[in-house]
Amino acid sequence: NQSLNRAETVLAFSVSDSGIGIPADKQTTIFEPFLQADGSTSRKYGGTGLGLAISRELARVLGGEIKVESSEGRGSTFTLFLPQNYSVSPMERAAARIMPQAVEPEPISNGESEEPEPSEFALADDRANILPGEKSVLIVEDDRDFAQWLLDVARQNGFKAVVTMRGKTALDLVREFSPVAITLDLSLPDIDGWHILNRLKSDLTTRHIPVFVISAREEPRNALRLGALRFLTKPIDEPQIRQVFEKANEMDAKAAKKLLVVEDDESQRNSIRELIGNSTAQVVEASDGGAALERLRNEPVDCVVLDLMLPDMSGFDLIEKIRSENEHLPIIVYTAKDLSQEEEEKLNRIAQTTIVKTVRSPERLFDQTALWLHRDAATLPEDKRELLRRLNDPNEILAGKKVVIVDDDIRNIFAMTSMLERFKMNVHSAETGKAALELLQAEPETDLVLMDIMLPEMDGYETIRAVRKMYGFEQLPIIALTAKAMKGDREKCIDAGASDYISKPVDTERLLTLLRNWLHR
Incomplete structure (x- = not known):
């Protein structure tokens, strides 16, 4: 450190503890943002992993540095070295003007960058x-x-x-x-x-x-x-x-997009045809999986609606066969089947949307088929346009719903609570997995859970699995939150029982979209 080398007098402030100590191979890692000596999702102690990173940067701004001496089981000593008198050299001042400023991301983002906007390139378009x-x-x-x-x-x-x-x-x-x-x-x-x-x-x-x-x-x-x-x-x-x-x-x-309805109940097929069909949507039918595959091989289809309970094969097998031949074809599962956790997880991977048949489910089916058939709302009858307007009113979907936020960082809880309460949502929070389980037992009417994965002691994966074992919570929508955003994270969350996944810093619009999708059901 040049500032310390030039200083006539250096001050040293040491803080020692008698804690668990830090392994030698972790003594550099702990100064990196969002990293801790125990970086597992189930670490014993909470926190964000930012404290030492911020302290190190503050020390550098003051011309100093922080060192650590530690051995496992014997505690740690952190020493802050500062020059008694410090002035920035011309070279350091010039470097400071060139170097970009490091900015800690906000926990909640609206998707808009606060960076100065770069000039737009000009292409001779049309x-x-x-x-x-x-x-x-x-x-x-x-x-x-x-x-x-x-x-x-x-x-x-x-x-x-x-x-x-x-x-x-x-x-x-x-x-x-x-x-x-x-x-x-x-x-x-x-x-x-x-x-x-x-x-x-x-x-x-x-x-x-x-x-x-x-x-x-x-x-x-x-x-x-x-x-x-x-x-x-x-x-x-x-x-x-x-x-x-x-x-x-x-x-x-295409003047009219084609929808294939796979349903063995003729009255159900007729109801869907009446609900969806008009000049911008042509409905074709299949009463079993074999007939559906035959249709798909002989004519182009833009979207499929299928029941899981078919006479010749399971709906899951049919989806797998369709995916092997039509990788990008949108599939909407419309079923009265009581889905297990494993079945829900599988459908999350292989289908665009799952709609469980209820009194209000035909409206949801119309909305989703309109989305995946890319139907222009302006071409629909007035009653159908009004239906879509009502179903896609974000305040209508979110208002009054009860959400539990599970996060060990109170700042994240505050930021998300403030945002969700603007949509008149009823928000509760817990800072540990154990507290979350107790809260859900006390609040069985909860509509959705936002679950941080990095929790102390009982991590998010373990907490999700525990929730799924609780009676009445097998199909509760759980959206996993993680700061890692590593490849494979989503699959790991879904395997644990999460309904969906979003990475931090949380983008407000993406979170609201996920909430609407899962609270629609």
Whole structure:
């Protein structure tokens, strides 16, 4: 440390404890943000893993440093070294102007970046010469070269194209040009792409527009569950790009999308036909799994609604067979079957939506088929438009619902509670897994749980498993929260019994979308 080496006098402040000590191989790790000596999800002690990282940075700002001496079972001594007199050298001052400032993320985000907005690149797109009736696509992409490539291929496939790197601008352009398809990158400079996807799919004037997510982020299941038609992981090749625009052309050319209903009860099939069919949706039927597979092999279908209880095979087997031949086909499970935890978890992996048949479930079925068939609400009868408006009113869906937040960081609890209470939700909280179990036993009417995975002693995975063993909570929606966001985290959460997953820092729009999806059921 140059500041300490130059100092005439150095002050040392030491703090010793007689605790459990820190292994030698962890004595560097503990100064990293969000890391602790015991970094497991079930560590004995709580906390965020930020204390020493912040202390180290404060020491550096003051021209000093922190050292640790420790041995397991004998405690630790942390020493802060500071120069008695400290002034920043010209070289350090220049470096400070160049180096970016490290900013701790907020626990709750609205998806919008607070960074200064970079200047938008200019591509010679077609926004100035799109005539009424001409087909256009919107390209939302922050990589200039990739955006130019998409623009070129779109034109080769008969589209006019409009390009922007900004999410805010994209939302305005959708309303101005009414594109027949959108390509969307998730990493945008001003608004997170998840926020854009949610806005597009929760607005009845735009949710019928097919969205192709093209991103380096590997979260295809989340994108498809939120309403994207396809998810393509960068880097991608030209045939894949051409398939995007070919699919957009195909969907635009269809006056009526085709829905396959797989149900052995004829009265149920007739009810669904009456509910959904009109000039923008053609309903075809199959009374068993074999007939459904035969139809799918002989004619194009845009979405499938199926019951799990079929005469010739289980609905689960049918979905697996459909997926092996039609990887991207949206599947809506519509069933009266009492689902076990294992069955719920499996459906979360292989189907877009599961709707349990109740008095209100036909409305939910209409809403979901309208979403996945990309039906323009403006073309529906007035009573159906009003139904969609009511079902997609976020305040109507969330108001009065009881949510339990389980998190050992009171700041996260406060931030999420403040946000959810704005939607008139009834929020309770617990800071440990044990406290969460006791709270749920005392509040059996709970509608949903937000479960942090990194909890002291009893981690989130163990707590979720314990909840699932409690009578009456087998199908309670549980959304797992984790700061790790590592590949495979979602699968691990689902395997433990979680209904869904979201990573921290929590994006408000994505969280609200998940809440609406699960509280709709």
